[in-house]
Amino acid sequence: GAGVSQSPSNKVTEKGKDVELRCDPISGHTALYWYRQSLGQGLEFLIYFQGNSAPDKSGLPSDRFSAERTGGSVSTLTIQRTQQEDSAVYLCASSPQTASYGYTFGSGTRLTVV
Amino acid sequence: DQQVKQNSPSLSVQEGRISILNCDYTNSMFDYFLWYKKYPAEGPTFLISISSIKDKNEDGRFTVFLNKSAKHLSLHIVPSQPGDSAVYFCAASEDDKIIFGKGTRLHILP
Numbered sequence: 001g002a003g004v005s006q007s008p009s010n011k012v013t014e015k016g017k018d019v020e021l022r023c024d025p026i027s028g029h030t031a032l033y034w035y036r037q038s039l040g041q042g043l044e045f046l047i048y049f050q051g052n053s054a055p056d057k058s059g060l061p062s063d064r065f066s067a068e069r070t071g072g073s074v075s076t077l078t079i080q081r082t083q084q085e086d087s088a089v090y091l092c093a094s095s096p097q098t099a100s101y102g103y104t105f106g107s108g109t110r111l112t113v114v
Numbered sequence: 115d116q117q118v119k120q121n122s123p124s125l126s127v128q129e130g131r132i133s134i135l136n137c138d139y140t141n142s143m144f145d146y147f148l149w150y151k152k153y154p155a156e157g158p159t160f161l162i163s164i165s166s167i168k169d170k171n172e173d174g175r176f177t178v179f180l181n182k183s184a185k186h187l188s189l190h191i192v193p194s195q196p197g198d199s200a201v202y203f204c205a206a207s208e209d210d211k212i213i214f215g216k217g218t219r220l221h222i223l224p
Contacts (some may be wrong), residue, residue: 004157014121033211035214042120042201042203042216042217043158045212045214048211055210056210056211075205091157093157102148102162103212105150105157105158105159107155
């Protein structure tokens with residue numbers, strides 16, 4: 001596609017439920033990144049994929065968070081047993097090769113846990 | 115511990131004047147530095163970058179300066195325009211990952 005597409009754009013969920021966020025990167029981009037932005041905070045790195053493998057999962061805040069990427073394309077970020085502190089904008093970005101090329105970000109998924 | 119720091123949460127500048135956004139970093143292994151701009155309800159968009167081997171990069175109204183000895187970089191926007199009002203994120207890359215600062219909200223005043 002022309003840009004990075006994320007769905008849903010907004011998600012309201014009850015505390016304790018699981019949610020799945022989807023990212024469609026730019027076609028041909030091998031690197032894919034997940035970040036989140038909490039209120040008043042910067043962009044917090046979560047996980048990075050090169051192809052289908054995730055060489056860096058260091059940013060996942062807890063074992064309730066997981067992500068996968070299939071076919072070197074679409075990625076899903078899953079949050080199990082959501083908590084109120086998970087409320088944030090979750091941003092996906094893709095890059096042709098490495099970070100030094102700069103990322104292209106999607107518009108994000110705004111997650112609200114009530 | 116923050117590796118990329120933007121100490122000014124907000125900045126107001128008169129239209130037509132120069133906007134200077136500052137950023138400090140702690141990791142000397144960063145190889146690229148980038149600036150992103152973000153409007154509300156949109157993802158950040160890439161603005162300009164600089165390699166760690168350079169000290170200046172210019173693109174139209176935007177210039178980024180890098181002072182490696184001080185571990186400091188700055189973004190200059192001149193002349194500032196109303197459409198420049200946004201949140202600006204300083205970022206640095208290392209090992210295929212970009213680390214962002216908390217952002218500075220720039221207000222361009224009429």
